Amino acid sequence: MKRCYAYIRVSTLRQGEGVSLEVQQAAITDFASRQNLSIVRWFEEKETAAKCGRPIFTRMVKELRQGRADALIIHKLDRLTRNLTEYAKIGELIDAGVDVHTAVDSLDFRSRGGRLTAEIQAVIAADYVRNLREETLKGMNGRLKQGLYPFRAPIGYLDTGRGQPKTLDPVRAPLVRKAFELYATRQYSIKTLLPKLQSLGLTNRVGGRLSLHGVETLLNNPFYTGVIRIKRNGQSFPGVHERLISPALFERVQEIKSGKYGPMVTRHNHTYQGLFRCGLCNGPMVPERQKGTVYYRCPNTDCATKTVREDVLVTSIEACLSQAELTETNAEAATKEIERWVREAKHRDTVTGLKLRQDNLEARQHRLTDALVDGMIEKNTFNERQQALLLEAEALRQEQASAANYTAKAAHLRSVIELTKRLQQSHEMADRGQKRRIVEMTTSNRIVIEKNVYLEPQNWLQEVKKLASTPAGDPSRIEDRTFERIIDRYDESLQRVEEKFRTRTLSL
Structure with a gap:
């Protein structure tokens, strides 16, 4: 009796839960009985035939080439393959003397007419798959242009059916937001963030244990900002689903992941760790404590910038803050300009x-x-x-x-003016965490070249300085956008720093 392999397949795991495999197996068993064939082994695969690389199919072909069976029985030709590459492998088996039988349509692969019929069916099946793929992609692109995500919801969102936007998962969404906030503090790496999230109870989409790759994927997904990005082709679409985090927080996380801010975690959590870079090689100045003194060194041993003491950094920081401070006279002038702006702005459409x-x-x-x-x-x-x-x-x-609320904005600007009157004193009296917070919020372009420290006030501080030093008596001397720009830039700096320090406090 001829020894045969039997091959059955469904395209997806979900189809495998139905009766398709049972129907195929029953038809093949009945055919083998009628033809007096002995099935020595079954091969069952739950993988689409439209793509190459099916592991069970590949193993079966290899064993048939080795002569471990004399024939192969399948349900129908399209159950075996729907791409011409794998059909060619079947043709090679037939040429090598392996008999191939179809339980339903009874194709004769040994005759010229039978081979021709099989090849025509293989071409038709391959074309069917290509057309199906095109129509599927067309439908997906239509959904994407509507702002809908036609795939499974990422962690933190729930599927609500076809044609509906994803909704926030009441359990996982707060934890996903927490993941971004914790990473933005630069107190965690991806590896140290994973056990923290696991302890908080964040799981993957199916409720299983969150993996390192899962955290990496989560932090790299702009879906949480309201933007849909398709990884396969890199395209992005505006989504209609509810946003979970702000674009500013997402961009900060990407900057930290790219290494822009230098090392994220240090043993001693030094005050200005990650805030200064070498002006010659652009490497992060790495803090280390030696005999009770903190030094910041360039990691590049060939660089002319070696080390600088932390007290030298402090002196440069406070000198910069002192230059950016407002005198009482300048603060009063700036307040009058704010009041003028409010009066005039209320008469225009913002x-x-x-x-x-x-x-x-x-x-x-x-x-x-x-x-x-x-x-x-x-x-x-x-x-x-x-x-x-x-x-x-x-x-x-x-x-x-x-809506633009000029009265609230004016009060906001006045509080900014008050802040700029005591920058240096605030830094001197602050604790370690607050010192770092002040420096990050008020200074930029912080670099060290050899033994010299350079930094400058943030843009919003420079704008305040210009506002306060403008000669009086010229009502048109300051553009309206200047006031908005001060608020925008101040709030942007404040938001980044506040997110980091707020989440650091929550994580303690």
Whole structure:
């Protein structure tokens, strides 16, 4: 009696839970009985035949080539393969003397007509798969353009059915937000963040144990900011689902992951760790304690910048803060300018400025698309810039959503003015955590070259300084956008620092 292998297949695990495999097995068993064939081994696969690389199919073909069976029985040809590459392997088996039988349509692979019929069916099956793929992609792209995510919801969201936006998972969503906030503190690496999230109870989508790769994927997904990014082709789309984190927090996490801020965790958690870089090689100045004194050194041994004591950094920081401070006279002048701005701004439509920015953003999006069509930029560059524009558009929508309240903004500006009157004193009296907070919020471009320390005030401080030092008597001397810019830049600095310190406190 001829020894045979039997092969049955379904395209997905979900199909495998139905009766398809049982039907195939019953038909093959009945066929073998009628043809007096002995089935010595069954091969069952739950994998699509449209792609190459099915492990069970590959193992079965290998054993047939080794002569471990004389024939192969399948249900129908399209159950065996739907791509021409794998059909060619079946043709090689037939040429090597292995008989192939189909239980349903009874193709004769030994005759010329039978082989021709089988090859035609294989071509038709391959074309069917290609057409099905195109139609599926067309439907997915339609959903994506509507702002809908046509795949399984990421961790922190729930599926609500076809044609519906994902909704926040009441259990996992707060923990996902916590993951971004904790990582933004720079007190955790990916490896140390994983056990922290596991202890908080964050699991994967199916309720299993969260993995290191899962944390990496989570922190790299802009879906949580309202932007859908398709990893396969790099395209991005604005989503209609509820946003979980701010674009600013997401961008900060990406900057930390890329190493822009230097090492994230140190043994002693030094005050200015990660805030200064070498001005010659751009490496992070690494803190270390020697005989009770903290030094910051350049990690590049060939660099001319070696080490600088922490007290030298403190002297430079306080000198910078002292120069940025306002005198009482300048603070009073700045307050009068704020009051003038409020009086005049109340008579104008503040939405106009936002409308201009919206129009500018749309024009940039159109120019980016035109550049892709004209072949001026590559597809990867287009996808990266498109994602950046979508994040910017999301931030602008948030700004448009909150109505301009000039009275509140004026009070906000006055509090900023008060802050700039005592910067150096605030730094001197602060504890270690607050010192770091003040430096990060008020200074930028912090570098060390050899033994010299350089840094400058943040943009919002420079704007306040200009506001306070403008000669009086010229009501048109300051643009309205200057006041908005001070608030925007101050709030941006404050938001980044507050998120980090708030989540650090929660994690203790």
